[in-house]
Amino acid sequence: MRRYAAQAHRTAVLVGAGADADDVVQLAFVKAYRNMDSFRDGAPFRPWLLRIVMNEAKNAARASTRRRLATERSAVADPSGFSIDPTADPASETLSKERRAELLDAVRKLPEPQQRVVLCRYFLDLDEQETARVLGWRRGTVKSRLHRALRRLHSWLDEPSAQDEPSPTREVDHE
C-alpha cells in the first residue's frame, strides 16, 4: 500500500480534492481493500487503484465546487494543493516561469473531461491504456478527448484572448 500512497495522493490533489485529499486517499484504499476479490489477477494494479482514487476525488471536488463561488472554474489543478519546483524537471530550463503559469492557467480552463485526460497523460504519466482504465473510458475516447484538448490549448496559447470565450458545456463525440 505504501508504494501507491504517494501517487494516489498526487492524483487526489490534482483532481481537485484540496483539503479532502488525505480523506479521499484513505477512503480509496479502504474501498480497494474491500474490493480485492473483484480485482482480476494479472490486471495491472496501479490503474485499478487510481481509478478508485479518481472517483473518490471527483466526488470530493464536486462537493467543494458546490461550496465555491459561482464565478470560479473547476477545482482541477487548484494551485492550493501543490507547489511548483522548477528544478524537478531537467528539461524545464526551457520552460519559463511565465510560460508555466500560462500553460497551467490554460489547462485549468479546459472542460472537465479534457482536463482529466491531460492530467492523466502529462501530470500523472499514465500511458493511454492506463489512462483509459483510470478514467473508465474507452481508448478511442481517451485519444479523441486528448486530441481535442491539445487543439484547444493550441488555439488558446496562440491567441490568449480566445480563452475568455465561454466554452460549450458539453462536447459531442462523433465516434
Add this chain to the structure above:
Amino acid sequence: MNDDTLTGELRSLGATLQVPAPDPDATAASVLERIADEPAPATAQRRPLMRHAGARVAAAALALLVALALTPPVRATVAEWFGFGGVVVRPGPAESSAPAPPEADTDLTLRTARELVGFDPVVPEGLGAPDGAQVSDDRRLLTLTWNDGDATVRLDEFDGPLAPRFMKTAVIEESAQFVDIAGAQALWFAKPHALVLLDENGQPRDASARTAGPTLVWQVDGVTLRLEGLDRRQAVAVAEKSVTGTG
C-alpha cells in the same frame, strides 16, 4: 507551435508540479482504523476522520491485516459510504418482489431524446432499438425501455455533477455485489430493492420512490447507466459490450 512542443511542455509542467505526500505510516494507521471500526448508523454521510497523531503501524502488521478476511457486515459498513457514479447505496433489507419497471414514453424518438439531454447517450448493443425513450423535465435523466411483450427492460442514464442521483437500499456484499466489467467496476443489485431519486440537497424525492427489480449499475465514458429487467448474466453481457465498444 506543433503538437510535440506542446506535449513536451505539458510533460515538463507536470514534472514540476510537486505534491507533498503525507506520511505513509499515518495513512496506513488511518486506513486500518476505518476498516476495523464498528458499523456506523445507516446514513449516506461520511464519518468524521479519526486521527491519532503519532500512531505508527509496522508494515508487517499492515500486510497481515490485509491478508485477513473481514466478516461481511464490516465490509458492508465500509462500503456504505460510497456512492457509485451517482448511485448512493444505503444499507437496508431487500424487498420481497418488484413489479416490472415503468416504461418510457413511446412517442418520443431516440433521436429527439438524444437532442434533449446534455450528454452523449449510450445505447447498448444487443438490445436492439428501444421501444420507448423519455427525458426528465430538467433534461438530465434519459430513460430507454424495451418491451417484447413478456418483460420490460429499462435503462436510465445520467451524467454530470448536477444529474439526479438515485438512492438504492441494499447491503454491499449481500444483496449488492461489485462486479468486474471488462476491467471496469459495476454494481449488481441482485434482489428487489427500494429505489428513490435524490434532489440536489441529497434529500429523497418521495414521489419517485418505487421498488426496483435486479439492476446493474455501471459507467461508460463517464455516463452512469442503470439497467433493470435482465438477469445478471444478460446484464453483464450488455454492459461488457458497451464498455469495450465491440459487438
